Amino acid sequence: MKEFRSEKPIDLSINGEIRSVLVRPGDTLLKVLRQNLGMTGTKLGCENGDCGACTVQRDGIPIKSCCTLVADVSDSEITTIEGLRGTPIQDAFVNEYGFQCGFCTPGLMMNAEALVRTVPDADNEIIREWLESNICRCTGYETIELSVKRALAEGQEN
Ligand code: FES
Numbered sequence: 001m002k003e004f005r006s007e008k009p010i011d012l013s014i015n016g017e018i019r020s021v022l023v024r025p026g027d028t029l030l031k032v033l034r035q036n037l038g039m040t041g042t043k044l045g046c047e048n049g050d051c052g053a054c055t056v057q058r059d060g061i062p063i064k065s066c067c068t069l070v071a072d073v074s075d076s077e078i079t080t081i082e083g084l085r086g087t088p089i090q091d092a093f094v095n096e097y098g099f100q101c102g103f104c105t106p107g108l109m110m111n112a113e114a115l116v117r118t119v120p121d122a123d124n125e126i127i128r129e130w131l132e133s134n135i136c137r138c139t140g141y142e143t144i145e146l147s148v149k150r151a152l153a154e155g156q157e158n
């Protein structure tokens with residue numbers, strides 16, 4: 001009988017570094033980031049693809065890491081919230097107070113960074129549509145939208 005529980009080594013490229021981990025076939029990227037690698041900036045929310053707390057980027061595109069098998073991303077570049085340290089999107093969220101408890105913030109920042117990079121002329125409608133994939137229970141979204149607008153404006157200045 002085939003042994004499905006055995007662990008196998010794989011290499012992951014995360015925030016520009018190669019990380020070697022032992023994984024099982026059913027392990028999600030979220031589980032490996034948090035439990036195997038101790039990268040707890042990526043949050044565990046619904047584990048169902050609905051809340052966006054677990055959002056990371058795969059080759060620059062936001063994905064829900066709770067719904068992604070780690071075995072499927074071994075040939076991709078993964079960016080997590082730890083990889084956005086000191087970036088303009090982080091400064092924008094800080095300067096506009098785009099968070100309260102902060103639980104949703106890593107996922108929102110991963111999503112917002114991709115918006116600013118790929119749709120630099122995004123209008124209000126696009127910003128709201130883009131942010132629909134992330135749920136925040138605290139802010140009412142106003143300061144989050146202001147943070148994204150600030151990052152867009154600063155991107156256009158530079
Ligand atoms: S924890 Fe992944 S979408 Fe909620």
Ligand code: FES
Pocket residue numbers: 099100101102103104105135136137138139
């Ligand atoms: S700041 Fe608390 S859930 Fe968004």
